Amino acid sequence: MMLFYAILGFFFMKADNQPDPAAFPLQRTEAEWRALLTPEQYRIMRQHGTEPPFCSPFADMPGNGIFACRGCGTPLFSSDDKYNSGTGWPSFTRPIDKQALGTTIDRRHGMVRTEVHCAVCGSHMGHVFPDGPEPTGLRYCINSACLVFTELENPKAHENGLHQ
Numbered sequence: 001m002m003l004f005y006a007i008l009g010f011f012f013m014k015a016d017n018q019p020d021p022a023a024f025p026l027q028r029t030e031a032e033w034r035a036l037l038t039p040e041q042y043r044i045m046r047q048h049g050t051e052p053p054f055c056s057p058f059a060d061m062p063g064n065g066i067f068a069c070r071g072c073g074t075p076l077f078s079s080d081d082k083y084n085s086g087t088g089w090p091s092f093t094r095p096i097d098k099q100a101l102g103t104t105i106d107r108r109h110g111m112v113r114t115e116v117h118c119a120v121c122g123s124h125m126g127h128v129f130p131d132g133p134e135p136t137g138l139r140y141c142i143n144s145a146c147l148v149f150t151e152l153e154n155p156k157a158h159e160n161g162l163h164q
């Protein structure tokens, strides 16, 4: 009986954690993903991994700019919304566009967290927590391995009309 519940739980967990991979606008084969990403990036982005804290190249702000999804290039975050949370992971108060991110309930590791992924290619990004600063009170805790930074002269999202 315990085994039955364990198996049942496994399937529910899968359903809970995994958005339908076929539903994302951008589709790549596993071989294409492995060719595109380093093994570490693949582990984090495609297998729901987490990088160690305090390894982010973005810890010291590289400048003003846009952080895009490494999997598909979709702009996800602005340096305008980045802040130092002290956690050791890049932290943002909001995405550039709410539609660019999807969320699922993550019950792994004995916690209930809100997982964040790219809405275009489905790659795992990190988690969002309700303990961030103003103006949103949210903390988007994102793996640096999932992001590609592009420096811009004027990344201010509101001035570019990016916030929706």
Ligand SMILES: [Zn+2]
Pocket: 069, 070, 071, 072, 073, 074, 118, 119, 120, 121, 122, 123
């Ligand atoms: Zn993406």
